[in-house]
Amino acid sequence: MGYTEYLGAREFLVMVGQPVITYILIMSLFQGIFSILYLFRKDSNYFDYLIKCLYISTGLYFIGFFILAWFHIQIYNTVLIEYPAALRQMIPVETSRIAAPLWIESEKLYFWAMCASAFALTVKKRKDIVAFIGTILSLFSLTVYFFSNPFKDPLPIVNSEITRWYAALSSGDMGIFQLAGTLYGRVTYYYNSTYMWTHPPMLFIAYASLIITFAACVYMLFKKDKLYDEIAYSYAKIGYILLTTGMLMGYPWAIEAWKDSAWWWDPKISGSIMMWVLYSAYLHSRIYISKGRMWKTTAYLGILCSVSLVFTYLLTYIVPGIHSVVQP
Amino acid sequence: MKFKNYDYYLIILTTFILFMIGAVSLYGITYYNYLAVDSGWTKTAQYSRYIDEMDSYLYPFLVLLLISLGLCIPKRLFEQDILLKFSAIILGITVILTIFSTIETGLGFILIVMTVVQSFVLVLTIRKSKSIRFEKEGYIARMGSSLLHLGFVVIMLNFVSLRDSPYHLLIFWFGVIFITLGNVFSFYPEKMASLLPDIGRQDT
Numbered sequence: 001m002g003y004t005e006y007l008g009a010r011e012f013l014v015m016v017g018q019p020v021i022t023y024i025l026i027m028s029l030f031q032g033i034f035s036i037l038y039l040f041r042k043d044s045n046y047f048d049y050l051i052k053c054l055y056i057s058t059g060l061y062f063i064g065f066f067i068l069a070w071f072h073i074q075i076y077n078t079v080l081i082e083y084p085a086a087l088r089q090m091i092p093v094e095t096s097r098i099a100a101p102l103w104i105e106s107e108k109l110y111f112w113a114m115c116a117s118a119f120a121l122t123v124k125k126r127k128d129i130v131a132f133i134g135t136i137l138s139l140f141s142l143t144v145y146f147f148s149n150p151f152k153d154p155l156p157i158v159n160s161e162i163t164r165w166y167a168a169l170s171s172g173d174m175g176i177f178q179l180a181g182t183l184y185g186r187v188t189y190y191y192n193s194t195y196m197w198t199h200p201p202m203l204f205i206a207y208a209s210l211i212i213t214f215a216a217c218v219y220m221l222f223k224k225d226k227l228y229d230e231i232a233y234s235y236a237k238i239g240y241i242l243l244t245t246g247m248l249m250g251y252p253w254a255i256e257a258w259k260d261s262a263w264w265w266d267p268k269i270s271g272s273i274m275m276w277v278l279y280s281a282y283l284h285s286r287i288y289i290s291k292g293r294m295w296k297t298t299a300y301l302g303i304l305c306s307v308s309l310v311f312t313y314l315l316t317y318i319v320p321g322i323h324s325v326v327q328p
Numbered sequence: 329m330k331f332k333n334y335d336y337y338l339i340i341l342t343t344f345i346l347f348m349i350g351a352v353s354l355y356g357i358t359y360y361n362y363l364a365v366d367s368g369w370t371k372t373a374q375y376s377r378y379i380d381e382m383d384s385y386l387y388p389f390l391v392l393l394l395i396s397l398g399l400c401i402p403k404r405l406f407e408q409d410i411l412l413k414f415s416a417i418i419l420g421i422t423v424i425l426t427i428f429s430t431i432e433t434g435l436g437f438i439l440i441v442m443t444v445v446q447s448f449v450l451v452l453t454i455r456k457s458k459s460i461r462f463e464k465e466g467y468i469a470r471m472g473s474s475l476l477h478l479g480f481v482v483i484m485l486n487f488v489s490l491r492d493s494p495y496h497l498l499i500f501w502f503g504v505i506f507i508t509l510g511n512v513f514s515f516y517p518e519k520m521a522s523l524l525p526d527i528g529r530q531d532t
């Protein structure tokens with residue numbers, strides 16, 4: 001087992017995964033068309049087609065996820081990092097294997113979209129909200145396919161780390177010492193960290209749930225129907241629990257992994273605080289939803305929360321910081 | 329003395345304070361982006377100044393939030409006029425401590441007071457005391473509310489005053505457990521009652 005086997009698994013992932021995500025895209029486009037048709041014509045036939053498309057696209061998302069899981073297992077089984085003897089005095093282990101979580105790099109948006117699709121299937125009370133969510137998910141799938149396709153160039157950063165490691169190993173390059181130190185840090189504090197396996201998925205499941213809250217809050221602006229508020233609240237509860245606990249779980253991880261780095265008031269952390277306080281404000285305002293102007297205030301707050309959620313997600317790509325992929 | 333719509337205005341005040349903390353965070357993002365001209369800037373004195381500046385913007389709202397939480401927490405223990413006097417005294421002492429010492433000292437004081445009060449509320453809730461009054465119905469929902477508020481003040485106290493304590497992480501995890509259980513109990517009291525029949529029976 002080694003680099004060749006790893007490359008074989010990666011090629012197999014591209015070969016099998018690309019058709020799956022293409023079918024997801026096609027089904028999602030149909031889903032989007034039927035959603036729009038239902039929203040304008042209110043014909044139940046369109047809604048039935050939309051639900052069928054939603055079931056198929058969600059099923060395909062899960063199939064793709066299992067294929068990704070298989071690839072991650074292959075990375076774990078095939079790639080073995082053996083640290084040079086000279087480094088073993090500084091590094092407490094002799095070897096490492098990469099247990100990469102399924103929500104890193106281009107996979108995170110895929111995971112979020114998959115969870116959102118699964119949540120959409122649980123909204124049964126209002127057809128109009130389901131159709132609206134169907135449209136959002138259709139756009140989401142388009143974004144995943146064109147901007148964050150996990151099957152096109154699977155895990156480019158992990159791949160470059162593995163490739164550089166094996167290249168340095170075979171050439172006897174002295175840079176391997178520095179590379180081994182960097183890899184040890186990445187494997188220990190990032191890929192294999194318990195927090196990496198708990199903190200991000202909790203947040204992504206929360207984000208997925210809060211998409212439903214957003215859709216219901218948009219409808220609340222136009223119609224004062226108690227059911228819209230109930231839908232918004234029932235998904236906000238799930239989202240808020242996961243968001244709160246998930247965010248808090250990032251704290252001990254930051255202390256451990258970034259002990260020599262500056263992370264307090266980092267843009268992503270500020271964004272997360274902003275998102276959390278806005279959701280707290282939303283939950284507070286809905287206590288008196290039937291009083292005065294609180295119905296609309298709550299609806300606007302629910303929408304603002306979702307805007308801040310998307311903004312916080314995008315911060316990784318637009319503003320420099322310790323969480324970010326862009327640097328000044 | 330009973331103020332009309334007291335709870336309603338308290339909720340509006342809390343919502344507004346939370347919204348303002350959100351605005352401070354947004355300002356922080358913009359300011360960080362403006363200051364981060366090179367990758368090494370977090371190693372400069374400017375970064376420390378940025379942290380201090382952001383803390384100084386946040387802390388007044390944190391004090392206000394704690395006061396609003398304070399007006400909410402002991403309302404279960406005291407009448408409204410006593411409660412307002414109690415909050416005014418706490419705020420006064422916090423301001424005096426801030427002027428003559430630091431804002432951290434003032435915040436630390438108010439957080440300790442709130443932790444003691446909320447712990448007391450939790451004990452009374454567990455013992456089903458008649459001396460506390462809740463908006464929420466049901467034993468589990470009340471437990472949830474008490475745990476959530478206690479967890480929140482414990483986490484804040486831990487961040488503000490106990491960062492260098494050897495028990496910092498242990499206290500943090502207690503806070504996380506309180507908040508998570510508090511959220512679950514507050515949001516799903518009926519489900520929790522069916523999952524925990526011994527506790528759930530006390531609802532009746």
